[in-house]
Amino acid sequence: MELLRFATAGSVDDGKSTLIGRLLYDSKSIFEDQLESIERTSRDRGDDYTNLALLTDGLRAEREQGITIDVAYRYFATPKRKFIIADTPGHIQYTRNMVTGCSTADLALVLVDARNGIVEQSRRHAFIASLLRVPHLVVCVNKMDLVDYDRGVFESIKDEFRGWATKLDVTDLSFIPISALKGDNVVHRSDVMGWYEGPSLLHYLEEVFIASDRNLIDARFPVQFVIRPMSDDHHDYRGYAGTVAGGVLKPGDEVVVLPSGFTSVIEAIETADGPVEEAFAPMAVTVRLADDIDISRGDMICRVHNQPTIGQDLDAMVCWMSDQSLLRTRDKLTIKQTTRSARALVKDLQYRLDVNTLHRDHGVASLTLNEIGRVSLRTTVPFFFDDYRRNRETGSFVLIDEASNNTVGAGMILGATQ
Amino acid sequence: MDYELSHLRMLEAESIHITREVAAEFERPVLLFSGGKDSCVMLHVATKAFWPAKPPFPVMHVDTGHNFDEVIRFRDETVDRLGLRLVVASVQKSIDEGRAIEETGPRASRNRLQTVTLLDAIEEQRFDAVFGGARRDEEKARAKERVYSFRDEFGQWDPKNQRPELWSLYNGRHHKGEHMRVFPLSNWTELDIWQYIQQEDIPLPPIYYAHRRDVFRRDGMLLAVTPYVTLLEGEEPFEELVRFRTVGDASCTGAVESSADTIEAVINETAATRITERGATRADDRISEAGMEDRKKEGYF
Numbered sequence: 090m091e092l093l094r095f096a097t098a099g100s101v102d103d104g105k106s107t108l109i110g111r112l113l114y115d116s117k118s119i120f121e122d123q124l125e126s127i128e129r130t131s132r133d134r135g136d137d138y139t140n141l142a143l144l145t146d147g148l149r150a151e152r153e154q155g156i157t158i159d160v161a162y163r164y165f166a167t168p169k170r171k172f173i174i175a176d177t178p179g180h181i182q183y184t185r186n187m188v189t190g191c192s193t194a195d196l197a198l199v200l201v202d203a204r205n206g207i208v209e210q211s212r213r214h215a216f217i218a219s220l221l222r223v224p225h226l227v228v229c230v231n232k233m234d235l236v237d238y239d240r241g242v243f244e245s246i247k248d249e250f251r252g253w254a255t256k257l258d259v260t261d262l263s264f265i266p267i268s269a270l271k272g273d274n275v276v277h278r279s280d281v282m283g284w285y286e287g288p289s290l291l292h293y294l295e296e297v298f299i300a301s302d303r304n305l306i307d308a309r310f311p312v313q314f315v316i317r318p319m320s321d322d323h324h325d326y327r328g329y330a331g332t333v334a335g336g337v338l339k340p341g342d343e344v345v346v347l348p349s350g351f352t353s354v355i356e357a358i359e360t361a362d363g364p365v366e367e368a369f370a371p372m373a374v375t376v377r378l379a380d381d382i383d384i385s386r387g388d389m390i391c392r393v394h395n396q397p398t399i400g401q402d403l404d405a406m407v408c409w410m411s412d413q414s415l416l417r418t419r420d421k422l423t424i425k426q427t428t429r430s431a432r433a434l435v436k437d438l439q440y441r442l443d444v445n446t447l448h449r450d451h452g453v454a455s456l457t458l459n460e461i462g463r464v465s466l467r468t469t470v471p472f473f474f475d476d477y478r479r480n481r482e483t484g485s486f487v488l489i490d491e492a493s494n495n496t497v498g499a500g501m502i503l504g505a506t507q
Numbered sequence: 508m509d510y511e512l513s514h515l516r517m518l519e520a521e522s523i524h525i526t527r528e529v530a531a532e533f534e535r536p537v538l539l540f541s542g543g544k545d546s547c548v549m550l551h552v553a554t555k556a557f558w559p560a561k562p563p564f565p566v567m568h569v570d571t572g573h574n575f576d577e578v579i580r581f582r583d584e585t586v587d588r589l590g591l592r593l594v595v596a597s598v599q600k601s602i603d604e605g606r607a608i609e610e611t612g613p614r615a616s617r618n619r620l621q622t623v624t625l626l627d628a629i630e631e632q633r634f635d636a637v638f639g640g641a642r643r644d645e646e647k648a649r650a651k652e653r654v655y656s657f658r659d660e661f662g663q664w665d666p667k668n669q670r671p672e673l674w675s676l677y678n679g680r681h682h683k684g685e686h687m688r689v690f691p692l693s694n695w696t697e698l699d700i701w702q703y704i705q706q707e708d709i710p711l712p713p714i715y716y717a718h719r720r721d722v723f724r725r726d727g728m729l730l731a732v733t734p735y736v737t738l739l740e741g742e743e744p745f746e747e748l749v750r751f752r753t754v755g756d757a758s759c760t761g762a763v764e765s766s767a768d769t770i771e772a773v774i775n776e777t778a779a780t781r782i783t784e785r786g787a788t789r790a791d792d793r794i795s796e797a798g799m800e801d802r803k804k805e806g807y808f
């Protein structure tokens with residue numbers, strides 16, 4: 090069985106909670122005691138129907154305010170796939186949550202209310218999904234029951250959205266007309282929308298082809314931990330443990346170790362289950378090399394003729410995630426990328442991007458919470474990175490405030506500073 | 508070669524990645540091991556992560572003193588077999604030293620007291636990362652908790668002030684006295700756990716499989732007759748074929764009627780079951796919807 094991770098986004102009241110509740114309910118992932126608990130809460134609150142949306146309200150502050158504040162993770166499975174949903178609240182204040190949810194998603198699901206059509210938030214959600222390079226974007230036009238299941242409404246929303254998406258980097262875009270409340274096209278294809286020939290949402294989620302989304306070309310192995318058992322059985326054992334971040338590694342491959350530049354050959358790729366002939370992302374393995382070279386955490390093993398960019402100056406799109414501080418030029422932060430950490434200096438804030446219009450505001454002095462901008466960084470040591478569009482693992486980083494230790498920024502690398 | 512991994516392999520890889528990351532970035536990690544199935548899976552993943560070396564950290568059992576004998580035996584055999592160091596943090600000792608106050612009454616449980624014992628042990632032994640086997644599918648407050656869950660000097664969790672977690676980048680930075688709870692199994696479901704136990708042939712305490720036991724009915728649950736509970740009027744013990752879905756304080760962990768005595772049977776039962784494991788078997792968690800959130804804020808597992 091395959092695993093598919095998807096992020097959901099929609100404006101408040103577009104029906105996101107109802108939709109997720111229905112997916113969980115119809116796939117029998119809701120348990121009776123959970124259902125009883127939300128039935129009780131619905132009654133206590135005086136709702137006149139069992140509010141499936143309550144399933145996704147986690148924390149007390151959220152229940153009290155009746156809104157979702159934080160990303161919540163949900164799980165369900167069908168006989169075909171296991172799904173992990175990153176449920177992200179849609180309000181503009183929560184751009185950072187959608188960025189977080191999208192960072193690990195294979196697919197982003199954006200909800201649109203059929204009565205309202207494309208609104209500012211829909212455009213923002215599509216933009217964030219494309220910025221984070223989520224490979225598949227599916228737009229669910231919800232509440233079709235309230236527009237008489239009218240094909241024209243669906244088609245015009247679709248056309249308008251497509252128009253906007255041409256400005257973005259969206260590789261795979263689909264549209265599904267649904268009614269989350271009534272269940273049309275959610276699990277089963279709806280009889281009342283005979284004009285729609287595509288799959289139901291669940292069918293789409295089960296079938297969308299994700300295996301080719303990974304980078305199988307550029308071999309990247311960030312060393313995470315050096316394994317030295319120092320026991321009698323494995324006296325001279327020295328293995329480099331890590332998670333493959335791209336490409337395919339095989340025993341016999343000629344490799345180079347960064348930053349030292351020493352070359353060697355992969356002697357074996359091991360796991361506790363035995364050696365493997367090929368390792369690819371996101372396998373967690375241990376690599377042994379033919380030569381004894383000094384390698385430590387933060388180094389990277391890759392192919393001799395396919396190396397990442399090596400440098401101390403990089404440009405990136407950064408989403409600022411802190412409500413305690415701003416991002417300004419000359420700030421010093423900690424950067425963590427793959428298994429490597431160092432200090433970084435903000436050399437330049439080139440522009441801030443208006444996430445609703447894509448307009449570039451040059452000459453801004455800072456980024457505040459939920460703002461996204463293009464930033465040039467200089468790091469104290471060289472980093473080994475790829476364009477985020479080519480590799481989400483080696484092209485991403487987080488920024489950490491050195492006083493509070495909080496994660497304050499998320500970065501997507503564009504390349505070396507020119 | 509189709510370069511595809513099964514969902515269990517994907518989950519395992521993610522958990523190994525997290526476990527190695529902690530070993531690399533923290534000075535004194537410890538893994539909470541109760542003998543429960545989640546902690547067995549977590550420990551199994553940890554042994555795979557560092558193979559052929561041993562996990563570079565000890566395991567810790569927060570011992571309520573209200574145990575099933577089979578579980579304690581299993582715990583000791585497991586740490587022996589793997590050659591690990593076991594730290595036992597005793598709730599009884601916390602009570603004897605006046606650090607924790609025993610609840611009274613027939614429904615008294617030591618679950619809540621574990622927080623005191625756990626936090627004291629973390630402080631005394633200066634642990635800076637504590638692996639826990641919690642899963643996000645268990646409970647609503649958990650669904651929003653990070654993999655790296657930051658705790659202040661008081662061991663408290665602040666749900667409104669969590670660090671964003673993106674890609675596979677985890678931020679473990681902390682000041683002295685603060686620590687991180689780390690949940691490598693965050694993305695696993697109960698069914699994943701069972702399927703993985705089967706795939707990997709992971710030993711579990713026998714109480715997870717159907718066996719005959721003296722039980723009694725309380726609050727709609729079956730509780731085991733043990734020296735730690737006093738029967739109330741009208742509560743009649745009887746023998747039943749049962750198994751446990753979780754392992755906790757013996758005084759308040761419910762059993763379910765079941766004839767599932769093999770891993771295959773347990774998986775079938777789990778796939779068909781309609782009640783969450785906490786709803787079915789944790790008396791203490793049924794108190795209130797916000798029960799777990801409050802307890803976690805105080806520093807519970």
Ligand SMILES: Nc1nc2c(ncn2[C@@H]2O[C@H](COP(=O)(O)OP(=O)(O)O)[C@@H](O)[C@H]2O)c(=O)[nH]1
Nearest residue numbers: 101102103104105106107142231232268269270
């Ligand atoms: N008629 C109709 N109402 C819907 C549909 N989906 C959601 N709703 C209603 O829209 C309101 C907001 O839904 P909710 O799921 O809470 O929205 P969220 O804020 O996006 O999570 C609720 O009253 C739902 O019952 C739908 O497909 N048709």
